[in-house]
Amino acid sequence: MTDYNFAYLDEQTxxxxxxxxxxxxxxxxxxxxxxxxxMPMPYGWGTGGVxxxxxxxxxxxxxxxxxxGADDTTNAVSIRKFFQRTAQVATTERTREATVIQxxxxxxxxxxxxxxxxxxxxxxxxxxxxxxxxETETRKxxxxxxxxxxxxxxxxxIARHGHIATSYAYPVKVEGRYVMDxxxxxKFDNPKLEMAAIQLFGAGxxxxxxxxxxxxxxxxxxxEDHPFDPSKADHPCDLCGSELSYLDEVIxxxxxxxxxxxxxxxxCAGRQAEGHRGRLSPQPDAETTP
Amino acid sequence: MTPxxxxxxxxxxxxxxxxxxxxxxxxxxxxxxxxxxxxxxxxSTLLSCLAGHLDPxxxxxxxxxxxxxxxDTRSMxxxxxxxxxxxxxxxxxxxxxxxxxxSVSAGGNVGERLMAVGARHYGDIRDSALDWLxxxxxxxxxxxxxxxxxxxxxxxxxxxxxxxxTGPRLVFMDEPTGGLDVSVQARLLDLMRGLVRExxxxxxxxxxxxxxxxxxxxxxxxxxxxxxxxxGLTDQVLDDPQHAYTQLLVSSVxxx
Numbered sequence: 001m002t003d004y005n006f007a008y009l010d011e012q013t014x015x016x017x018x019x020x021x022x023x024x025x026x027x028x029x030x031x032x033x034x035x036x037x038x039m040p041m042p043y044g045w046g047t048g049g050v051x052x053x054x055x056x057x058x059x060x061x062x063x064x065x066x067x068x069g070a071d072d073t074t075n076a077v078s079i080r081k082f083f084q085r086t087a088q089v090a091t092t093e094r095t096r097e098a099t100v101i102q103x104x105x106x107x108x109x110x111x112x113x114x115x116x117x118x119x120x121x122x123x124x125x126x127x128x129x130x131x132x133x134x135e136t137e138t139r140k141x142x143x144x145x146x147x148x149x150x151x152x153x154x155x156x157x158i159a160r161h162g163h164i165a166t167s168y169a170y171p172v173k174v175e176g177r178y179v180m181d182x183x184x185x186x187k188f189d190n191p192k193l194e195m196a197a198i199q200l201f202g203a204g205x206x207x208x209x210x211x212x213x214x215x216x217x218x219x220x221x222x223x224e225d226h227p228f229d230p231s232k233a234d235h236p237c238d239l240c241g242s243e244l245s246y247l248d249e250v251i252x253x254x255x256x257x258x259x260x261x262x263x264x265x266x267x268c269a270g271r272q273a274e275g276h277r278g279r280l281s282p283q284p285d286a287e288t289t290p
Numbered sequence: 291m292t293p294x295x296x297x298x299x300x301x302x303x304x305x306x307x308x309x310x311x312x313x314x315x316x317x318x319x320x321x322x323x324x325x326x327x328x329x330x331x332x333x334s335t336l337l338s339c340l341a342g343h344l345d346p347x348x349x350x351x352x353x354x355x356x357x358x359x360x361x362d363t364r365s366m367x368x369x370x371x372x373x374x375x376x377x378x379x380x381x382x383x384x385x386x387x388x389x390x391x392x393s394v395s396a397g398g399n400v401g402e403r404l405m406a407v408g409a410r411h412y413g414d415i416r417d418s419a420l421d422w423l424x425x426x427x428x429x430x431x432x433x434x435x436x437x438x439x440x441x442x443x444x445x446x447x448x449x450x451x452x453x454x455x456t457g458p459r460l461v462f463m464d465e466p467t468g469g470l471d472v473s474v475q476a477r478l479l480d481l482m483r484g485l486v487r488e489x490x491x492x493x494x495x496x497x498x499x500x501x502x503x504x505x506x507x508x509x510x511x512x513x514x515x516x517x518x519x520x521x522g523l524t525d526q527v528l529d530d531p532q533h534a535y536t537q538l539l540v541s542s543v544x545x546x
Contacts, residue, residue: 159416223411225413
């Protein structure tokens with residue numbers, strides 16, 4: 001396919017996005033406005049992430065896409081195919097082998113390295129959106145560092161539920177300055193935001209890019225007497241037996257049967273290949289029985 | 291004694307129309323001043339200019355801050371002015387909907403100003419919210435209800451609690467009893483008088499209700515067409531009005 005420029009976007013657009021990315025890295029957590037383009041996919045399907053990925057990819061890169069941790073969901077498959085076709089880059093499902101990883105709602109279980117870039121798809125970049133509807137006001141609050149309102153949300157959680165019930169898109173403070181929405185990742189993933197890889201966040205509809213440089217201090221907001229708790233379902237994975245990974249709950253019949261599986265498919269498959277087994281793994285004996 | 295707030299030659303125009311002009315006065319600590327006048331006389335414009343919500347065209351508003359002494363609030367940086375608005379000042383709106391977050395519980399409303407100045411202990415925040423709800427006569431079991439579920443009088447009292455929780459020294463009130471029925475008004479006035487005396491607050495109260503100023507204010511300014519036409523001690527102005535407009539105002543009060 002030679003009709004497309006490399007990675008779909010024209011060079012001037014990529015240049016504009018790279019400038020926004022550099023500014024975002026220079027000011028960790030700050031939402032940089034950029035002129036998001038129309039992409040050949042609907043808003044909400046990762047138009048922001050795709051544009052950031054397109055600006056980061058080089059012909060030598062290996063690209064991986066995950067959606068809720070899985071490599072095989074519609075969103076992940078279509079974005080992977082999109083770049084296979086428009087950039088002819090190598091793709092992979094293995095976290096370790098990828099140089100650019102685009103993600104929706106998860107951080108891979110396997111720790112990332114300095115050589116990798118993690119690109120998030122962000123639906124709503126403004127953490128104060130549902131507390132203060134005026135964009136002019138939220139921008140002023142960011143610039144004057146007036147973040148008391150963010151704690152009002154957590155206060156309301158405790159008053160109503162007895163604990164901080166916010167379980168995803170849990171607000172964080174980056175490098176002691178900007179309060180940031182880490183995109184709808186589960187709060188289980190929040191501690192992993194302090195990592196070696198570059199993290200870039202792209203919001204296409206809202207036309208914002210922000211970033212966390214490697215090894216940046218990221219603190220989840222909390223109260224002194226209600227500290228942050230990165231919780232997950234209290235089960236091991238039913239396929240690989242891992243007790244440390246984030247789990248999806250899957251309903252398997254109409255009689256209340258359910259199973260818990262790793263949401264990170266690559267992590268789970270890797271462990272199964274190493275011989276780990278969970279409660280519902282196929283038994284080696286059973287497979288040979290006719 | 292240094293005045294808490296000194297206003298000199300304040301002027302605000304909306305294009306060719308005059309909002310208020312030539313307003314000068316001093317407000318001393320612990321003093322309550324009333325501003326009365328008919329609708330459109332520039333009372334609310336004046337109050338907004340004093341509280342920093344509007345930028346006046348001319349004049350100075352000098353406030354005696356706790357840490358830096360007397361400062362012209364117009365030349366303050368915006369973060370400093372907003373900080374002042376959250377800590378040392380309070381603004382009670384006529385309509386509690388403007389001053390409250392309607393989708394946040396009563397406790398959260400009271401706690402917001404505490405969290406805005408750095409309180410990060412849930413138990414402490416809740417204790418002071420409970421304390422303040424008690425002081426404005428709202429039952430403790432309503433702490434997790436949203437202001438929507440409150441009556442008009444309760445909403446107004448909640449707004450007062452939310453404003454006073456950081457221990458301000460200067461309170462701006464814009465028609466605090468407007469829209470309430472008389473018995474609720476009486477209760478609210480009683481409460482406000484108690485709080486003002488107990489906390490030693492200075493206050494500027496804008497109203498068109500002469501009974502409110504008679505009860506609360508030490509001093510009175512009468513405004514008409516954007517200008518102060520008469521000023522003095524409340525009882526003096528109301529009992530012996532000099533200006534024709536003040537005489538009209540005093541004689542227009544309905545007697546039961």
